[in-house]
Amino acid sequence: MCGIIATLLADHMASASYEILEGLHLLQHRGQDAAGIVTCGHKGRMYQRKSNGMVRDVIEQEHMEYLVGPIGIGHVRYPTAGSSSHSEAQPFYVNSPYGIALAHNGNLVNAEALKVFLDKEAHRHINTDSDSEILLNIFANNLQQTGKVRINEQDIFTAIKGLNSQCVGGYACVVMIAGFGIIGLRDPYGIRPICFGKRKSPKGWDYMIASESVALSANGFTDIEDIKPGEAVIITKQAVSREQVTPIIEYAPCIFEFVYFARPDSVIDGISVYRSRLAMGEYLAEEVKRKFNGNMDIEVVIPVPDTSRVAALQVAHKLQIVYREGFVKNRYVGRTFIMPGQQMRKKSVRRKLNAMALEFANKNVLLVDDSIVRGTTSKEIVQMARDAGAKKVYFASCSPAIRYPNVYGIDMPSRQELVAFDKSDEEIAQAIGADEKLGDLIASCSQLNLDIKTFDCSVFDGEYITGSVTAEYLENLERARNDKAKGIRGMQDSLETIGLHNACNGCIK
Numbered sequence: 001m002c003g004i005i006a007t008l009l010a011d012h013m014a015s016a017s018y019e020i021l022e023g024l025h026l027l028q029h030r031g032q033d034a035a036g037i038v039t040c041g042h043k044g045r046m047y048q049r050k051s052n053g054m055v056r057d058v059i060e061q062e063h064m065e066y067l068v069g070p071i072g073i074g075h076v077r078y079p080t081a082g083s084s085s086h087s088e089a090q091p092f093y094v095n096s097p098y099g100i101a102l103a104h105n106g107n108l109v110n111a112e113a114l115k116v117f118l119d120k121e122a123h124r125h126i127n128t129d130s131d132s133e134i135l136l137n138i139f140a141n142n143l144q145q146t147g148k149v150r151i152n153e154q155d156i157f158t159a160i161k162g163l164n165s166q167c168v169g170g171y172a173c174v175v176m177i178a179g180f181g182i183i184g185l186r187d188p189y190g191i192r193p194i195c196f197g198k199r200k201s202p203k204g205w206d207y208m209i210a211s212e213s214v215a216l217s218a219n220g221f222t223d224i225e226d227i228k229p230g231e232a233v234i235i236t237k238q239a240v241s242r243e244q245v246t247p248i249i250e251y252a253p254c255i256f257e258f259v260y261f262a263r264p265d266s267v268i269d270g271i272s273v274y275r276s277r278l279a280m281g282e283y284l285a286e287e288v289k290r291k292f293n294g295n296m297d298i299e300v301v302i303p304v305p306d307t308s309r310v311a312a313l314q315v316a317h318k319l320q321i322v323y324r325e326g327f328v329k330n331r332y333v334g335r336t337f338i339m340p341g342q343q344m345r346k347k348s349v350r351r352k353l354n355a356m357a358l359e360f361a362n363k364n365v366l367l368v369d370d371s372i373v374r375g376t377t378s379k380e381i382v383q384m385a386r387d388a389g390a391k392k393v394y395f396a397s398c399s400p401a402i403r404y405p406n407v408y409g410i411d412m413p414s415r416q417e418l419v420a421f422d423k424s425d426e427e428i429a430q431a432i433g434a435d436e437k438l439g440d441l442i443a444s445c446s447q448l449n450l451d452i453k454t455f456d457c458s459v460f461d462g463e464y465i466t467g468s469v470t471a472e473y474l475e476n477l478e479r480a481r482n483d484k485a486k487g488i489r490g491m492q493d494s495l496e497t498i499g500l501h502n503a504c505n506g507c508i509k
Contacts, residue, residue: 001410002077002105003027003211006174006182008235009070010204017067020074023215024055031076034089038101041069044179050089073174075103088130097144099178104132106171106192106409138163153234153241160185160232164246168468170408174209181236184209188249190229191408191456193268197221207235212266226269252465255455258445259399260370270449279444280398281314297364302326304369311398312368326359349380361389372401375419378432395434399441404462414478
């Protein structure tokens with residue numbers, strides 16, 4: 001999962017990098033491995049700063065002084081394809097044609113075939129294992145086919161239409177063309193989110209495109225609209241142009257955005273993330289009632305921080321059971337389900353959360369979490385509740401247990417590393433050490449936007465909406481994502497030289 005952002009300011013003397021930096025901080029939850037900004041200044045010259053690390057560590061005041069120009073794009077990343085090397089930090093850039101920079105959120109399922117096409121037919125060299133670089137070069141190659149020295153909006157729409165026909169998967173992209181403007185585009189299924197808005201300034205209108213609406217609203221941008229599946233938006237200093245370049249195949253945003261990834265103060269595809277999580281709590285409370293059938297012995301509802309808090313509050317409210325904060329979270333430990341190695345994840349859970357015995361001692365507890373992935377975190381949390389004195393521990397998940405890998409931009413483990421793979425709910429409860437496992441989901445999101453008839457739920461049901469996901473592809477994906485492979489990549493990445501690190505920074509000439 002990644003966060004993307006693009007900004008165009010009406011004042012040609014202003015620096016878009018400050019707006020982008022603020023936006024990246026608001027999107028930091030979408031990726032903590034790498035960050036980057038590319039801006040375009042006088043006479044189309046581009047400037048960049050990107051590297052591995054959090055936004056606050058990668059982009060400092062000294063870098064902001066040379067990230068000049070009124071337009072730019074930014075990115076925060078954790079790797080879903082390729083490796084974590086410095087060379088794969090985004091945005092990516094090509095100088096032919098015109099000078100183009102691109103930042104991408106998602107994953108292509110036909111990346112290998114596209115890489116062969118670029119090498120054998122388009123004669124474009126791909127320097128990394130990132131499918132974002134492939135997307136950039138597909139777009140650049142399509143633009144180059146025009147043969148024009150100066151392009152217009154229709155040329156760009158045509159190039160994007162070609163890209164949509166060539167690329168299979170879930171993707172949302174921001175693009176900057178030197179001396180021209182910024183672009184937002186989205187795959188024909190709308191799997192990954194992207195929106196745009198505007199803000200009045202003394203010089204005219206400023207524009208921003210981003211993964212989530214919170215990056216826009218917090219910076220004073222209004223009239224926020226989602227970019228529709230298969231749609232592209234081109235923003236220049238002269239105009240905003242929108243075109244449905246590819247028909248919507250099926251409007252199917254990723255439901256995991258609402259369960260886990262997106263901030264609660266964002267609105268995605270017309271659905272308030274906060275309200276969707278309240279609705280998850282409503283459905284979860286009804287499921288609890290059905291399971292206990294009038295013999296409920298739960299004494300306290302406790303969320304697993306942070307994402308599940310909203311749902312847990314609603315569960316407690318609907319069941320008229322006391323809500324308590326039973327875990328204290330250390331905010332300086334990263335997400336555990338993307339860490340390599342079971343032992344590392346187990347240790348990280350204990351570093352990340354601490355149970356307060358006062359809220360658990362001699363009580364029957366309902367723990368509410370957003371999801372169950374590997375089961376490592378869930379099992380440790382259940383054990384922590386027992387160690388703190390809980391008599392019974394029931395475990396409720398806002399989403400069904402994850403049984404299949406994600407192929408559209410979330411770095412899920414291999415099937416064999418998923419605790420729910422080939423297991424019933426009762427077996428999952430036994431695996432994580434809970435007295436019972438409870439849960440429900442889909443209607444909580446669909447009721448908030450009746451235009452959306454379905455969601456990408458492939459991690460739950462194994463039905464990949466784009467098709468073209470073969471058994472061979474999944475096998476290769478699992479080999480790349482299992483703990484052993486991640487350990488090897490981590491060792492390789494740690495051996496990179498300081499010279500390669502420094503090559504990521506400075507002016508693009």
